Amino acid sequence: MAALLEINRLTMRFSATEVVHDLSLAIEERTTLGLVGESGSGKSVTALAITRLLDHRAQMTGAIRYAGQDLLSLDSEAMRRLRGKEIAMVFQEPMTALNPVMPIGEQIAEAVRVHHPEQSRKAVRDAVIEAMHAVALPEPARRYNDYPHQFSGGQRQRILIAMAIVNRPRLLIADEPTTALDVTVQRQILELLADLKERFGLTMLFISHDLAVVSQVSDRVAVMRRGLLLEEASRAAIFRTPMHAYTRALLGAAPTMETPLDSPLATLDFRGDDARIPLREMADGHWARVAETV
């Protein structure tokens, strides 16, 4: 299968600080790549780099190829036409990512109108209501004119997802879509995303700091830390045979059924300098940044 999105040796810096170093990733069509990392690992800026929402602030080298075209060399008007139509994004904070003074139906409709200005009022409304249905928002027609503050956090996240999928994008970038939600709602949102992926044949880049969340939706998992890709493998390989010490530490930080009740929760105490170690294919499709001797 061909890769829909291919990041090739991407390096990003904000003035003097390098935030992503020599990152290469590929996502095949109709699969999900989970990108895991702690705060400051460069996972979110990678997402913003793909949609080129960082344009004026960051210097970038390398290439980001989407369906054959290099996004970094695309002119900004062509990029704007891709955003929201082919490449859609779901943001982290459902509380702040919605405009407080615009009815939610209108906000979802924005996504349609931006790319299909020729559509009639009714066609837009129908598309919006269909998207609201798809994300299982109750009573779409009645709640079309309600404002964001009249919805709960989980419902707002559904609205954000509806905004992202209303144009049937090929690539969906979900940047910590469940971090601001409680665990029950988190589960519902993850199920929704998995369902939408099946139904619409989405390719997904799922970003999270939570390995457990990533494991529920991803086909492949990539682990990042301090702008470096440490390990990338299929979900099964990451969980069964983690090669990098950091990945193991991440896995160990989550309590399991076997963790003794009275032992303190594990904290992540990992220090390592991996910049010098090259990323190598250790097993079939399993890349890791580990020393030769493993």
Added chain:
Amino acid sequence: MSFSGWGLVYRSQWNREKTEGAFISIVDSQGNSRYETLNYLQMHYFLRQQLKTQPLAALGLCLIGTFLLAGAFAPWISPSNPSAIDLPHRLAAPSAMHWLGADELGRDIFSRLIYGARLSLTVAFSVVACSLVLGTTIGGIAGLYGGVLDMMLNVLVMNAFLSLPGILLAISFVAFLGPGLINLILALSIGGWVGYARLVRAQVLAVREREFVEAARALGASDLRIFFRHILPNIVQPLIVQSAIGMAGAVLAEATLSFLGLGVPPPTPSWGAMLNDARSHLFDAPHLVIFPALAVMFCVLAFNFIGDALRDYLDPRTRMSVGL
């Protein structure tokens, strides 16, 4: 927690059948603000409460309403033609025939005040509209794009205009292009837009960093669309307040220019021009001065009352942070 202010009612979609609709912003004692939905009856309750606790706003609204009606229906209301000369009654004191007296040509002062309201309000609304459009455009560009463009517009253009007294700018503009209604409006707008531009710029700088703007950008919205559909509705509150207070300034500025003979040329009645005509009769016929002066004063006061009240309604925190 206490109710401390009225929030934005952006679209009047509430009605008697639908219980949800308009909403208000509530600020609790910790300074956290949140939105609360109001139904139709609650809306009216709060509106009445607010008018009760803000008697000056109610007064201002009544005054402006009166001026507006007077201006709009001037030909039907005024007891006589404002330009009709009646020399036998020149400088007449207020009487049954001339309610507020007559000026040095015997023209009825009450009628001239009514027609003057028409001019003053036309100028005030036009000046504020022009300034608002110009200021929002330039301030919006500066705030949205930032960087070098912002430097040019903010530091060079806006500061240059701010360093010149607005009234002086207006005087020289009219002196160059000659008096007239359009020139008067343009002259006053030229000094007036800077305030709006600065306000819009500052507000845009704050709002454009909010996540929903980034989300709109991620949808593929163009800059123009982001500005008009997403940013502008979020900054409209301070603009409304500034506009109301700007009206007062415009009324005053129009009177000033007319007083100096740079307003709309006679015989069009104007409060400022009436004051100028009355100068030489300050002691022998004081009513010639008092009534136009009162008209200007009440009009300016009314707009200021409304502006202040709107500030309270729309953002209760402003007053606290400004220390009023």
